[in-house]
Amino acid sequence: MADEILNLISDLPAAGLHAFFFFAALLENIFPPWPGDTFIVFAGFLSAHGAVSLPAALLSTGTGSLAGAWIMYLAGEKVLHLARSLHARLKPGIMQRMLSDFVSEEHMQRTQQWFLKWGAWFVVVSRFSAGIRFFVSIVAGLSKMNPLLFTVCFSLGVLIWNTLLLTGGRLLAENWRKMLEWLQLYNVAVGSLIVLVVAFFIMRWWRRRSA
Template sequence: MDALGGPGAAIIVGLENVFPPIPSEVILPLAGFSAAQGTFTLAGAIFWTTLGSVLGALLAYGLGFWLGAERVRTLFRRVPLIQVEDFDKAEGWFSRHGNSAVFFGRMVPVVRSLISIPAGVERMNPALFLLLTTAGSLLWNSLFVVGGYLLGGQWHRIESVAGWFSNAVVAVIVVLVAVFLGRRAHLERKERREHRDATRG
């Protein structure tokens, strides 16, 4: 960030959108601190980090657009414990709540890096996607960049506060996935057992 200035901040934030382990809760306050040190202006820090967020999101959107619904259905057929009906349900949910999901998803750890893919799969209007992504990213980035700018050398305190939120989101996602897969495995075992008993009968 110091070496490349604003473009460097954009690159790092853009990578965060395609590689979730890079936490924006660290990158954004650091960009604010760099602005306070004169590496770039506060407005520049917000601009470049938001540009990086949008470009990273567009890359993920492009991946989803390339995959398309039919390719995803094909993948679902090959993955154990996953059914095509699961995709159809998700597709229906996104058609009803996609706008809110894209906007608010930009402010949720992990989800921020993934929400652009289903938007691309569902062929969400590119202009609308760009608008919602920019608005959500601008709000989220401004909060953390300004915080890092105001805290100066203590910018890292933001990560310690925001870290619990990020960890909580990851924990909730892991639990939900585990519960879903556990229930699906139980149902499939039950169906196989019932089918075996019926065949023997």
């Protein structure tokens, strides 16, 4: 799919390319399977040939990423209400017990306290993993993280990550797809680590519930 899209946009003028990069970066934050990082690396490659400028590519991809993150931040504010509505309709069982922990005031207070202490760093680092960047914006909105702080932290993460991708695509030029191979290995490693961490916390939660 990505290759077909790249073929379609290759002949666009600079303004059209930047519009595409904006919406591609936005969509990645809403729909994680979308290959947003691929298009950012491609933008770096195009900058090596003068089709776009590197600063403009950083601006279009960065603002797109931030816009997508804000959509999910606002959606996060609605998640708790939906979860509580679902909890009220469920019959007693495992799913209801899991939601009971999630929607409880005690859980929300712990989440807000944790985000107050570590949330800023978590938002910055989240940009470096396709596996968690989607969820972090939701959790930030759910925990009512300061909107200005969220914007600053997410923008910092985007600035660092997108600069790395754009620069990599630019420096590798015709070999820009090597960057995608490295990204794939990186995402597999980070994704595996995330799965292990999540499994650990689920097991710990289950043991506490069973005790």
